[in-house]
Amino acid sequence: MIGNDIIDLAFARKESNWQRKGFLDKIFTTREQLLISNSQNPETTVWNLWSRKEAAYKIYNRQTQIRAFIPLQLECFDLELKNGFIYGKVIRYEAVYFTKTVITSQYIETNAVLNPQHFDHIKTINLSKNIIKTNGIPNYLDSENNICKPISKSHHGRFERIISFHDICVSKN
Secondary structure, eight states, X not given: OEEEEEEEHHHHHHHOOTTSTTHHHXXXXXXXXXXHHTSSSHHHHHHHHHHHHHHHHHHHHHHHOOOOOOGGGOEEEEEEXXXXXXXEEEEETTEEEEEEEEEOSSEEEEEEESSGGGGGGEEEOOOOTTEEEEXXXXXXXXXXXXXXXXXXXXXXXXEEXXXXXXXXXXXXX
């Protein structure tokens, strides 16, 4: 399973006041709020954590078919910078989602998977055609082979990303 999120930082700056009263309390746990307040760049940390939660939520939604606003039930842990990416985990009760984030001056992009070995098998899809949704969950219709392949799609401001796995068999774990 796969999830993603992308945040246009200029658009977020213009459209979202993350410093307004109550915003952080609705979205972030006490531990995450401490990360934000201790950060050299709190704004980037806010969107980094939010992007991770969104990407993990997309896997949760695909797994359960439940649509819900649950950011406080998704908590970010173990952020580690490696080779220009920030790796980490998002945990919801016993479920663990592994995340890989890149932060640029323009956007923050996160991919989430159930097994960290699956990061190497993610590909970006450049076409929006042949995308069908079932219960709001997107899949790519491979018309050549007449099968649906799971994808994750994110759009924010000037940016859109559609990702899937390379044509390999990826187990559910």
